[in-house]
Amino acid sequence: MENTIGIDLGGTSIKGGVVNAHGEIIRKAERDTGKKVGKKEVLNRIKLVIKDLLGDDIIGIGLGSPGFIDSNEGKVLDIGGNIEDWAHTDIKGELSKEFPNLPIFVENDANVAGICEGWIGAGxxxxxxxxxxxxxxxxxxxxxxxxxxxxxxxxxxxxxxxxxxxxxxxxxxxxxxxxxxxxxxxxxxxxxxxxxxxxxxxxxxxxxxxxxxxxxxxxxxxxxxxxxxxxxxxxxxxxxxxxxxxxxxxxxxxxxxxxxxxxxxxxxxxxxxxxxxxAIYQNDAGIIGAAKIVFNHIK
Ligand SMILES: [Zn+2]
Incomplete structure (x- = not known):
């Protein structure tokens, strides 16, 4: 079975899940985003959530982030939303250093919620x-x-x-x-x-x-x-x-x-x-939508 990891990065918490091709969450992990910890530490915590979820079944990682996101490059642009010091973070570049063998995709968080609803939710x-x-x-x-x-x-x-x-x-x-x-x-x-x-x-x-x-x-x-x-x-x-x-x-x-x-x-x-x-998926929309981006790109 091939599954993907979806990460929902919010101002309060980093929620992650392993999602299957039907949109079901198989395992979950979560950490506090942390206030004023700086981008390096936020990235570090994202990596820890991913490590908690990794397994042989994982074929890629998707992440929804606040702010303006260049989804081609996987980078945060001038506005980083409600995470301090988040603008101009190269999310994909940083995560790729840690997980070089997995494709990584980044998208704006509201778009990720929309992707989830369009896939298996109200849309x-x-x-x-x-x-x-x-x-x-x-x-x-x-x-x-x-x-x-x-x-x-x-x-x-x-x-x-x-x-x-x-x-x-x-x-x-x-x-x-x-x-x-x-x-x-x-x-x-x-x-x-x-x-x-x-x-x-x-x-x-x-x-x-x-x-x-x-x-x-x-x-x-x-x-x-x-x-x-x-x-x-x-x-x-x-x-x-x-x-x-x-x-x-x-x-x-x-x-x-x-x-x-x-x-x-x-x-x-x-x-x-x-x-x-x-909308149908409230709390899990960010995880499911981020995971779906990986399926979209790989198939
Ligand atoms: Zn405004």
Whole structure:
């Protein structure tokens, strides 16, 4: 049996898994990414996770990383996402020194989540889809059957979190103002709540309390409208078969999903039956999608 290793590199943890050709995870390993440990140590920890998983069955390694990723070279470009000192890291080059006999592939983490959903998840069978990952930030992925994942001319394509929703709006850490990410991510909901009340509350409780509390309800309603508005734009730009919504915020969808669909139908000019669906693979999408990249390249 030939299996691959998928590594999901996040700001908090490095999760790895051995994945078979059906997308099943056979073994897992995990380590903390570590805050402010520097790129050398992060790379070292990635290597340790890989070593925990290696076996005779492994035919390659795939890794999903935050930031802008040159997936041809396997390098991080100017922006390294939420890992400190991560920009300009030659991930593939460094890992190849340690594992010279295995092919290594690196891709942006939101694209990796999209690859997983397209393979065995909510996007299975879709000829085209856009995926939004609503977490600390907002990740994006554009997929078509013909082109595969859309990377863009500078590997900055499908950065769906950094399209502008409100001109001159909230400042984003990307340098723009009014980015989607500042309004419909989990962190954005928490930040806006704190501004409104002077108190911090975890996103999942804000969504839950929207049933009973006016402030929470107003905030969640605005989030729901903003998301619906953005889906209208995505539909009109790409006209995909489906739109997949993933990320931690999806765990609270019982409090906003139906309303979001209602707003979308109210705002859209001509719906044509766009399939708006929640992602299926939450925590394992990064491992499975990264492992799938290896299968894609080898077959
Ligand atoms: Zn931005």
């Amino acid at each position: 299975k069978g879709f000829r085209s889809f856009a995926m939004l990952t609503l977490g600390t930030g907002v990740g994006g992925c554009i997929y078509t059957e013909k082109e595969g994942i859309w990377n863009g001319n500078n590997f900055q394509g499908a950065e769906l979190g950094h399209t502008i929703l409100y001109p001159n709006g909230r400042e984003c850490n990307c340098g723009q103002k009014g980015c989607v990410e500042r309004y419909i991510s989990g962190a954005a909901v928490e930040r806006i709540y704190e501004e409104m009340t002077g108190k911090f509350k975890k996103g999942k409780y804000i969504f839950k309390d929207s049933l009973t509390n006016d402030v929470d309800r107003e905030l969640v309603d605005k989030f729901t409208q903003d998301l619906a508005i953005y889906i209208v734009s995505l539909k009109n730009i790409f006209d995909p078969e489906g739109i997949i919504i993933g990320g931690g915020v999806i765990n609270s969808r019982e409090y906003w999903w139906e309303k979001m669909i209602k707003y979308y139908k109210e705002y859209i000019n001509d719906d044509k039956g766009l399939k708006i669906v929640p």
